[in-house]
Amino acid sequence: MSLLRVQGLTKSFTGLMALYQVSFEVAAGEVLAVIGPNGSGKTTLFNVITGFLRPNAGRITFGDRDITGRAPHRICRHGLARIFQLVKPFLELTVIQNVMVGRLYGRERAAGQKRARAEALDILRFVDLAELADQMAHTLTTAQRKRLELARALAAQPRLILLDELMAGLNMTETEEAMALVRRIRDRGVTVVMVEHVMRAVMAVSDRVLVLCAGEKIAEGTPAEVVRDPEVISAYLGDEGGRGDA
Numbered sequence: 001m002s003l004l005r006v007q008g009l010t011k012s013f014t015g016l017m018a019l020y021q022v023s024f025e026v027a028a029g030e031v032l033a034v035i036g037p038n039g040s041g042k043t044t045l046f047n048v049i050t051g052f053l054r055p056n057a058g059r060i061t062f063g064d065r066d067i068t069g070r071a072p073h074r075i076c077r078h079g080l081a082r083i084f085q086l087v088k089p090f091l092e093l094t095v096i097q098n099v100m101v102g103r104l105y106g107r108e109r110a111a112g113q114k115r116a117r118a119e120a121l122d123i124l125r126f127v128d129l130a131e132l133a134d135q136m137a138h139t140l141t142t143a144q145r146k147r148l149e150l151a152r153a154l155a156a157q158p159r160l161i162l163l164d165e166l167m168a169g170l171n172m173t174e175t176e177e178a179m180a181l182v183r184r185i186r187d188r189g190v191t192v193v194m195v196e197h198v199m200r201a202v203m204a205v206s207d208r209v210l211v212l213c214a215g216e217k218i219a220e221g222t223p224a225e226v227v228r229d230p231e232v233i234s235a236y237l238g239d240e241g242g243r244g245d246a
């Protein structure tokens with residue numbers, strides 16, 4: 001049974017069709033990559049799934065719940081978490097406090113301050129930030145901030161996590177670390193949907209790939225299948241929208 005099911009999702013902004021009739025499913029335990037040229041609707045798709053935007057049409061089912069149009073905090077409580085393309089930790093809180101805030105949006109209530117701190121520390125260990133637990137978030141590098149954002153999302157104990165360009169702005173080593181981390185999240189039993197421009201990561205980490213172009217799904221398949229799909233190749237190499245790096 002699929003964990004997430006998106007049917008006929010359509011979202012328009014004034015004069016612009018950002019998503020048109022997009023349908024796909026994600027099985028529990030899977031890593032699905034969503035790729036597409038800049039402006040193809042990837043972030044909008046995440047915004048609609050997580051309740052930050054209302055769709056014009058379509059239906060989103062998570063587990064056995066219809067979550068279409070529900071408020072973001074309720075969707076998060078059901079076990080669907082996200083990280084943002086532009087990460088925004090609470091800069092004037094410490095690293096561990098940021099994670100404890102994430103816990104407040106979680107599936108279950110934390111049992112007391114001490115316990116919440118211990119749990120947050122566990123998650124920080126998981127993302128390799130435990131040694132920075134008591135530093136202020138504003139002292140972190142970009143790569144560390146991304147891992148903090150991930151820790152914050154994981155603190156909500158999601159069943160599925162949406163990652164929007166986790167690897168953007170990371171150097172080679174940091175990208176490798178992020179790839180390993182995505183695999184560890186999957187191995188922990190959390191289903192992953194990731195918007196990613198770094199093709200090396202898409203090829204190495206994802207089980208399946210969904211390709212968006214100008215708001216429409218143009219391909220879906222294994223990484224090997226989609227990279228040799230003529231429509232996908234022309235979407236990326238075409239004169240408009242192609243970014244070249246993905």
Ligand SMILES: Nc1ncnc2c1ncn2[C@@H]1O[C@H](COP(=O)(O)OP(=O)(O)O)[C@@H](O)[C@H]1O
Binds near residue numbers: 018
């Ligand atoms: N809140 C918004 N209001 C108006 N237009 C938007 C809004 N969000 C996104 N768009 C437009 O929708 C299209 C898809 O954007 P986006 O989903 O961010 O693309 P991607 O993440 O694939 O780069 C773009 O043309 C973008 O300018």
Ligand SMILES: [Mg+2]
Binds near residue numbers: 042043044085
């Ligand atoms: Mg985007």
